[in-house]
Amino acid sequence: MAEREWPEQLDEIIEEFADCFDAMERYELLFEYAQRMPTPLAEAEWDDQNKVHGCQSNAHVVCSLDENGRFLMRAGADAQLVQGLMTITAIAVNGMTSTEVVELKPVYADAMGLRNTLTPSRANGFLNMFEKVQTAAQNMM
Amino acid sequence: MALDIEAIRADFPILKRVLPNGKQLVYFDNAATSQKPKCVIDAMSHFYEEYNSNAHRANHTLADEATAALESARARISSYFGTGPANLIYTSGATEAINLVAYGWGRYNLERDDVIVITEMEHHADIVPWQELSKTHGVEVRFVPIDTKTFTLDMEAFEVALDGAKLVCVVHTSNVLGVRNPIERIIEMSHAVGAKVLIDAAQGAPHERIFFDSSGADFVAISSHKMAGPTGIGCLLVKTDVMAEMGPFMTGGSMIRRVTTEGTTFQEGHAMFETGTPRIAEAIGWGAAVEWLAQFDMREVHAHINDLASWTSNQLLDIPGIKIYGDPSHKDSSGAISFLHDGIQSQDLAMLLDEGGFAVRTGHHCAQPLMDALGVPATNRASFWIYNTLDEVQAFIEYLRFICERFA
Numbered sequence: 001m002a003e004r005e006w007p008e009q010l011d012e013i014i015e016e017f018a019d020c021f022d023a024m025e026r027y028e029l030l031f032e033y034a035q036r037m038p039t040p041l042a043e044a045e046w047d048d049q050n051k052v053h054g055c056q057s058n059a060h061v062v063c064s065l066d067e068n069g070r071f072l073m074r075a076g077a078d079a080q081l082v083q084g085l086m087t088i089t090a091i092a093v094n095g096m097t098s099t100e101v102v103e104l105k106p107v108y109a110d111a112m113g114l115r116n117t118l119t120p121s122r123a124n125g126f127l128n129m130f131e132k133v134q135t136a137a138q139n140m141m
Numbered sequence: 142m143a144l145d146i147e148a149i150r151a152d153f154p155i156l157k158r159v160l161p162n163g164k165q166l167v168y169f170d171n172a173a174t175s176q177k178p179k180c181v182i183d184a185m186s187h188f189y190e191e192y193n194s195n196a197h198r199a200n201h202t203l204a205d206e207a208t209a210a211l212e213s214a215r216a217r218i219s220s221y222f223g224t225g226p227a228n229l230i231y232t233s234g235a236t237e238a239i240n241l242v243a244y245g246w247g248r249y250n251l252e253r254d255d256v257i258v259i260t261e262m263e264h265h266a267d268i269v270p271w272q273e274l275s276k277t278h279g280v281e282v283r284f285v286p287i288d289t290k291t292f293t294l295d296m297e298a299f300e301v302a303l304d305g306a307k308l309v310c311v312v313h314t315s316n317v318l319g320v321r322n323p324i325e326r327i328i329e330m331s332h333a334v335g336a337k338v339l340i341d342a343a344q345g346a347p348h349e350r351i352f353f354d355s356s357g358a359d360f361v362a363i364s365s366h367k368m369a370g371p372t373g374i375g376c377l378l379v380k381t382d383v384m385a386e387m388g389p390f391m392t393g394g395s396m397i398r399r400v401t402t403e404g405t406t407f408q409e410g411h412a413m414f415e416t417g418t419p420r421i422a423e424a425i426g427w428g429a430a431v432e433w434l435a436q437f438d439m440r441e442v443h444a445h446i447n448d449l450a451s452w453t454s455n456q457l458l459d460i461p462g463i464k465i466y467g468d469p470s471h472k473d474s475s476g477a478i479s480f481l482h483d484g485i486q487s488q489d490l491a492m493l494l495d496e497g498g499f500a501v502r503t504g505h506h507c508a509q510p511l512m513d514a515l516g517v518p519a520t521n522r523a524s525f526w527i528y529n530t531l532d533e534v535q536a537f538i539e540y541l542r543f544i545c546e547r548f549a
Contacts, residue, residue: 023162023496024547031489031548057488058518079488125488 006108007092017112026113030084037087041076052129057082059125063136071096073133082125085109101137106130144441150528152178164498167533172316172477172524173502174366184429185422196419211421214428221431222378223352230377230411235343236266238362238377242339243270245390253279255307260285260294261514262315265507267341287514292318292467306336313345317506318467319477328357343367348475350439353378370430374423391416442527449525449534450476456538460545466515479520484549487519497540
C-alpha cells in the first residue's frame with residue numbers, strides 16, 4: 001500500500017464514480033452502494049456507544065477483529081449518503097490489519113468526485129465516521 | 142409603496158454568487174443568518190481602513206472617532222428598537238444576551254425553588270442557561286408544551302405554569318416552526334403574577350419592528366446577523382429599573398470604576414456589562430444594517446415573505462411524501478418552512494438540494510426538546526427574507542419535484 005492512496009479493491013468503484021455523467025448520477029450510484037453494505041449493522045444494534053457523534057444523520061459503527069485477526073467494520077445509517085460512504089469504507093477496510101486501517105487516508109471519498117465529503121464541518125458525517133473507524137483500529141493495535 | 146425586490150437584491154453582492162458546481166446560489170437559510178448589504182460591508186471596511194482604534198480608552202483622534210462611531214451605533218440601534226441607548230447592552234449575540242439575564246440578573250435575584258417558565262419551543266440558547274442556573278441555584282425550570290396539532294404554545298398550560306413564576310422566557314418567533322407567539326398576551330399574563338419577562342427576539346427582529354419600551358418586556362435578546370448585520374454582535378435590551386437590579390456577569394477591563402489590590406468597584410448601567418474591548422466594527426456594521434432596514438416598512442417586508450412562504454408551502458404539500466411542521470402560510474408566520482420527505486432522509490435531501498444551488502438548513506435547529514415534541518430527529522428548513530423572489534421559490538419547487546421523483 002505504500003505507493004497507493006487507497007486499497008486496490010476501490011479502484012473499480014472510483015472509476016465507476018468517475019464515469020458518471022454528472023453529480024446527480026454520482027449520488028444515484030452512491031445511493032445504490034448504500035444498499036450493498038457487505039457487513040451491515042442492524043438497527044437493533046444501534047446504541048449511544050456505537051453512534052457516530054457530530055453527524056446529522058443517525059449513523060452507527062461497530063469495529064472488531066475477525067477470527068483471522070483482520071479488521072471488520074459493521075455499520076448502518078439512516079442517510080443514504082452516509083450509508084453509501086460507509087459501504088465503500090467497509091469494502092476498503094474489511095480484511096486489513098489494524099495498522100493498515102490507521103494508515104488509510106480518506107482521500108478516496110474525494111476521488112469519487114463527491115463534494116463536501118472532506119470539509120471539516122461539524123455536520124460532516126463521513127469524516128466523523130472515518131475517524132471513529134481509525135480510533136477503533138488504533139485501539140486494536 | 143411596494144418593495145422593489147430587484148433593487149434590494151442589487152444591495153447584496155453575495156446573491157450573484159455562482160457555486161463551484163456552476164449553479165446559481167439560491168439562499169433559503171435566512172433563519173440561520175441573513176446576507177449582508179454592501180453598505181454594512183462598506184461601513185466595517187471603512188472603520189478598519191480609516192479609523193480603527195480601541196474605543197473608550199485613548200485621547201487621540203482615531204480613538205475619539207471609534208468611540209463616537211460605537212456610541213452613535215448604539216443610539217441608532219436602540220432607537221430602531223424603540224428605546225434609549227442607556228437600555229441597550231451590547232453582547233456577542235442573542236445567546237450571550239440570554240446568558241447575561243441568567244447570570245447578571247438571575248444569580249442576583251432568584252433563590253432556591255423560584256420558578257422560571259420556558260417553553261418547548263425554545264432554542265437551546267434559552268434552555269441551557271436556565272438548566273445550568275437550576276443546578277447552581279436550585280431554581281425550578283418549567284416547560285410549557287406545544288400543541289402538536291396546531292404547532293402553537295398551549296396557552297392553558299402556560300397559565301397553569303405561571304403559578305409562582307419569577308421569570309418567564311419565551312421565544313418571540315420559533316426558528317423551526319416560524320410560529321410567532323402571542324408575546325403581548327404572554328407579557329401581560331406574566332406581569333399579572335409578578336414575573337419578569339425575557340423575550341428571545343433573534344428570529345422576531347428580522348421580521349417585524351420590535352418596540353422595546355412600549356412592549357412592556359423586561360428583557361429582549363436580539364442578534365444582529367439575522368437582520369442584515371454582521372455576526373459577533375447582538376444586544377440585550379433592559380428596562381431601566383430592571384438593569385438596576387443586575388450585577389456583573391463577565392468581569393475584567395472596561396466594566397470597572399476602580400481596581401485596587403483590595404477589590405474592585407464597577408461602572409454603572411450598560412458599561413457594567415460590556416467587558417473588554419468592545420465589538421467596534423460589528424457595532425458600526427449593525428448600525429448601518431438598521432439604517433438600511435429602516436428605509437422599509439417591515440409590514441411590507443413581512444407580507445412579501447409571507448407570500449413566498451404561503452405559495453411554497455402550498456406547493457410542497459402537493460408533492461407526495463412531504464410533511465410540513467408548522468403553518469407557514471399563517472399571517473403571523475416568519476415564513477420558515479420545516480419539512481420532511483418520508484422517502485428521502487433530511488441530510489440526503491439537503492445535499493441534493495445543495496447540488497441544485499439551494500441552501501437550506503438541515504438538523505435539529507438547536508431545538509431538540511421541540512424535535513422530541515414533534516417526534517422527529519431533524520427537519521429540512523427553507524427560510525426566506527426580504528431579497529428572495531417568486532422565481533427562486535418556483536425554481537426550488539421544480540427542482541425538489543425532480544429530486545423526489547428521481548431519488549424517493
